[in-house]
Amino acid sequence: MSNDDRFDDAPISRRRFFQLSGATGAALALPGNATAATTSGKFTEEYEYVLNHTPADHAVPTLVQFDDADGPAAMEAAVGTEVITTTEPEPAAYGKLTSPQARAVADLPEASTFQFAPGSNPFWRIGYYPLGVFPEPRRSVDYIGFEQLKDGLEVLERRYPDRIRVKNVGRSPGHYNNATDREDPKGMYVAELTNFDSETDFEDKENVFFSCSLHGLEMASRETAARVLENVARSSEKDVIDDEEKIEPYLDDAVVIMGFTNPDGWVARNPQYDSSWQLNIDDVPFAPLHERGNAEVFDTNRQYPIVGYLRPSHFPAQPNDPKSSEEETPSFVHEKVPDAKALVDFFSTYENLNYGADLHGGPTFN
Numbered sequence: 411m412s413n414d415d416r417f418d419d420a421p422i423s424r425r426r427f428f429q430l431s432g433a434t435g436a437a438l439a440l441p442g443n444a445t446a447a448t449t450s451g452k453f454t455e456e457y458e459y460v461l462n463h464t465p466a467d468h469a470v471p472t473l474v475q476f477d478d479a480d481g482p483a484a485m486e487a488a489v490g491t492e493v494i495t496t497t498e499p500e501p502a503a504y505g506k507l508t509s510p511q512a513r514a515v516a517d518l519p520e521a522s523t524f525q526f527a528p529g530s531n532p533f534w535r536i537g538y539y540p541l542g543v544f545p546e547p548r549r550s551v552d553y554i555g556f557e558q559l560k561d562g563l564e565v566l567e568r569r570y571p572d573r574i575r576v577k578n579v580g581r582s583p584g585h586y587n588n589a590t591d592r593e594d595p596k597g598m599y600v601a602e603l604t605n606f607d608s609e610t611d612f613e614d615k616e617n618v619f620f621s622c623s624l625h626g627l628e629m630a631s632r633e634t635a636a637r638v639l640e641n642v643a644r645s646s647e648k649d650v651i652d653d654e655e656k657i658e659p660y661l662d663d664a665v666v667i668m669g670f671t672n673p674d675g676w677v678a679r680n681p682q683y684d685s686s687w688q689l690n691i692d693d694v695p696f697a698p699l700h701e702r703g704n705a706e707v708f709d710t711n712r713q714y715p716i717v718g719y720l721r722p723s724h725f726p727a728q729p730n731d732p733k734s735s736e737e738e739t740p741s742f743v744h745e746k747v748p749d750a751k752a753l754v755d756f757f758s759t760y761e762n763l764n765y766g767a768d769l770h771g772g773p774t775f776n
């Protein structure tokens with residue numbers, strides 16, 4: 411089954427989709443001080459906060475649901491810019507809206523609910539994946555968002571229970587969430603990709619770990635990992651032709667483990683979180699950036715045991731001796747780098763973790 415076939419089945423406009431994905435990057439949500447005071451009973455609390463903390467010349471990724479099938483077209487007419495519409499599984503539309511545009515759409519009687527919808531797939535908020543759970547980049551409307559990743563991993567695990575299992579192994583320190591007024595630690599997600607039905611026991615397989623985007627602004631590896639998980643798992647489906655099965659047979663003897671190692675640095679770009687202070691850019695007080703470290707401003711790249719320059723301080727779970735007990739873990743580890751410790755603890759349970767790659771990438775400053 412080719413991707414074109416998948417697209418042809420989708421009841422959304424191909425032309426509009428490509429136009430919008432071509433514009434990606436030009437209209438991203440920016441965090442900042444309150445810039446507007448647009449309210450509506452149709453906005454979720456999160457959406458209203460984000461909308462009112464995004465500068466006027468930027469736009470918010472918005473998913474609007476409608477009570478009526480005519481709603482999406484009415485939204486297009488109301489905003490005068492491109493939107494992606496669908497009637498399945500319900501009338502909805504995705505667009506990047508400014509505050510006045512959101513106001514205009516909220517005035518439509520057909521519009522029912524507005525949600526903040528950052529991510530690569532326009533309709534993940536309503537559980538609709540016509541182009542795949544993680545569409546390929548040219549069919550994506552933005553970078554993959556952390557909340558979208560959580561949603562997508564759950565879908566993949568449900569869809570391919572014999573190939574993908576997802577674990578939340580701990581928590582990040584967490585930014586303060588200004589929209590909900592509370593601390594907001596994020597889960598540490600690890601996805602195991604293997605053939606869980608193969609004759610070789612899980613414990614006896616070779617385990618290969620990929621740490622993805624440990625630096626939050628180096629997004630290439632998390633963008634890749636999510637798509638590799640989906641594409642390899644999908645190649646186990648019966649309608650896949652032989653030459654698309656090149657990787658899948660290796661899953662009889664190997665486990666590929668994708669770890670999403672810095673959720674704090676990933677979500678820092680959303681307006682609910684104070685951002686960029688760790689970058690120390692004086693004239694950009696709230697720059698709209700993913701961040702290198704976690705919310706405690708620790709560069710966790712320095713917190714993992716690694717072959718090479720081993721120092722006692724590089725063992726977050728076992729600071730003085732790799733075989734020392736839990737009690738010897740210094741308090742700063744629990745307070746500042748619980749994300750790194752969670753992963754170290756988790757991987758100490760594996761039998762055959764013999765290979766690993768720490769995937770970084772060029773930083774993206776937008």
Ligand SMILES: [Zn+2]
Pocket residue numbers: 624625628770771
């Ligand atoms: Zn890096």
